[in-house]
Amino acid sequence: MIWAISAGLLGLLAMSIPVGIVLFLLGFGVDAFFSAFPLIRGLGNLVWSTSNNATLIAIPFFVLLGEILVRSGIAARTYAALDRWVSWLPGGLVHANVATATMFSATSGSSVATAATVATVAMPQAEKLGYDPRLFSGAIAAGGTLGIMIPPSINLIVYGFLTQTSIPQLFLAGLIPGIALALGFMAITVVICLMRPELGGTRRTFALAEMLRALIHLIPIVLLFAIIIGTIYKGWATPTEAAAVGVAGAVLIAAAFGGVSISMFAQSILGTVKIMSMIMLVVIGASFLNFTLASAGLGRELQGLLDGLGLTPMGLIFVVVLIYIVLGFFIETLSLMVVTIPIIVPLVVAQGFDPIWFGILMIVLIEMALITPPVGLNLYVVQGARKTGKMSEVMVGAIPYVIAMLIMVALLIAFPAIALYLPSVLSEV
């Protein structure tokens, strides 16, 4: 059954059938060929119970929050402010790209939104100041991926939902690896620009007074992050409710800093509905496939397969990492996560690994998928914002950051505490 499903999955995806629909079709297939009793009778109930879910409403809320921040111009001002603070480093503005992406990750749940935000505000600067377009755009694509690691994260919500893992704990677990990755991106930029100074453009220093004045533009984002995360860990609100608080915060901040209009709101709403429905079709399809696979006895079959392979737990993790890297070349992120969770997470957890730790490991691998060609959504987003030059330049520019992610994967496997420390000390939440 595993092989039939995997082959069916790749075949149907290659036919460019929408991912959500592919998951339903696979579910129908499992039902027809591998199940003793008709599972399709449960379809209606499953669609209802999956979408009638208060946790998932965090998805449209976080998307809306990001849309409002971008469209109200707060993103552009944050970028300018961070430029004042980090452009003295070798690599100059490239660090501003990573830093802005990191800050936006802390308020946005999505990588594509983060990359699009930073690319829109950063690209005009690159040419003006003589940066190497490859490194510059690669850094945006990579920095953007932090959106799904640093809380809040839509992908972690979906992971938590599908694996019955605590979402606040997942959020805590993502914080240190997310910040470490951001620092890793900056470190690798410094190394590259020390070796090849011509890639890094002009280093600029600003007067202290100017740096301090710029701080005011960071307040909105810091405030918003504090509001969202604060309400969750104070116990005032669940992650879902915190998302609603975040939306209100974003509206107020946008209003306070100007840039609110009816048409901006309408565009934000339309963008939100579009992304929400896209995500939900995939999530509902995945939960139907989950249900059919579980009913058809996937767990037993996987256990049998694994015993047959004779893998050690570490061997299993190694194989899983390899699978994600390979699939990540071809499959878009959320789809990759959702189609593999039902098969891979039970396997990994059965070997005694912590589902929260594995969630974070999976996120790093998925981040990598976002910036590896031929299907790396962030590469396309950044290229789209560039309007000139070749796609391959962005791909080359992203390579150093892929290496940083691989190092992170190795570190997470060697030291699970990177992810699990915060959830363990704050476990009363």
Added chain:
Amino acid sequence: MEDLLLHRLRRLNHAIALLTGILLLGCAAIVLIDIVLRQIGSSFGGTDEISGYVMAIATSWGMAFTLLELGHVRIDILRGRSGPRGRAFFDLFAMLVLTGTVSLIAYKCWPVLERSLANSSRANTPLETPLAWVQAPWFAGWIWFAVMAWLTFIAAALMIAKGRFDRAEEAIGCFGEEDLVK
């Protein structure tokens, strides 16, 4: 004719998407009020339930808008390497499969509503919501999605039959206009 049809469908679903968004905003407002009420020691006691219903209804009604905006993710590996005719074939085939699947889903959603109607079921919650009240709009959203999918499929098929591959790609291709511009 097919252009006019698509244009109308887009405008209609545009309006529906705005309403869906307003529904979500309303829900956010309710959640906020509840958080504040809890801090001063009272509560509706039903926000989670309301959020769930809003999510189910918003999801089903947003689907057709996303379809018309080419928002449902597809993998572009083989398709992207084909010529205009090949792409038209991939698009139309994918559209047909989607339409068939969505129709089946909508059909299978009916028994859920039917049972709630027959038993006058109420949710097992503090609000005791009559389930049919929220399941009827949810079910209608899936029917709407199926109908929109059929109409879009027909319009695109007509375009392809007439050899208008460019227009067909705008209607059922892989990336939305907005994605290409951004």
